[in-house]
Amino acid sequence: MKTLSVNHLLGIKQLTAEDLHLIFETADHFKEVINRPIKKVPSLRDITIANLFFENSTRTKLSFELAEKRLSADVINFSASQSSVKKGETLVDTVNNILAMKVDMVIMRHPKPGAAQFLSERVNACIINAGDGTHEHPSQALLDAYSLREKMGDLKGKRIAIVGDILHSRVALSNIFALQKLGAQVKLCAPKSLLPQYIESLGVEIETDLMKTLQWCDAVNMLRVQNERMEVKYFPSTREYAMLYGLTMEKLEQLRKEIIILHPGPINRGVEITSAVADSDQAIILDQVENGVAIRMAIIYLLAAKLNITAQ
Ligand code: CP
DSSP states (O other), X not given: OOOOSOSSBOOXXXXXXXXXXXXXXXXXXXXXXXXXXXXXXXXXXXXEEEEEESSOOSHHHHHHHHHHHXXXXXXXXXXXXXXXXXXXXXXXXXXXXXXXXXXXXXEEEESSTTHHHHHHTTSSSEEEEEEETTSOOHHHHHHHHHHXXXXXXXXXXOEEEEESOOTTOHHHHHHHHHHHHTTOEEEEEOOGGGSOGGGGGGTXXXXXXXXXXXXHOSEEEEOOOOGGGOSSOSSSOHHHHHHHHOBOHHHHHTSSSOOEEEOOXXXXXXXXXXXXXXXXXXXXXXXXXXXXXXXXXXHHHHHHHHHTOOOO
């Protein structure tokens, strides 16, 4: 059996192109499984997974939980707001107490960049990063690339744009790493105030004009404006942002081609994307969500195989 080169999923940065292809091949199999009348397989009936969410989530949390249940794993859920973290317990103490209940794998979302890496170096369990602050969101990038691949075939040479609040986005960084490893060309488009200073060192092209970016690309990933991470104003007004960087039907109609539109969710309708675009046939937003379950089944299955306790 082919295996991943890593024992944890901390970020896309640590994965090889072969790892990405193995995850996609495995997800193809699980996508077929979850479209059967009986959507469950017994693959992970011997493992126990804890979902630790220190930050809000709808898609990622439910998608991981469903993936675990479809694989027949035992699942426990932890929400920081209802836990003893509120009484001052540290992250490592919290996780070690959960692991003492014979948990094998921890899936964690945390507001601090590097939290998944920090944990993986201090506790004895497989760690999957479900989003660490503004750093990485590897399972999102994997499902984005998988969804693009489903629509466009091999991503080698394809032109993919990422537009919007790059500065606060973990989705952007993970997508850049994933798309580059798959051979795609990546262009970022945002106001200068929403581009981190280090970003050009990653070998991506930068553009501040949305129409030029749309003319260039085969697909565009529209990022949410993350108001909750903004302590100061990064643009004069939401109305001006929407006018310059929001994706509208009028802008799409000016192109002499159809492009594929992604959004990781949750959507600010009328800000980075209008409802007409988000609900159009060009948008694959709900395909991304559907593919998220198969991708997360593949990630968990392949990492569980490295624990050597996967049921035969
Ligand atoms: N795309 C994404 O991470 O969504 P959630 O915050 O709802 O999990």
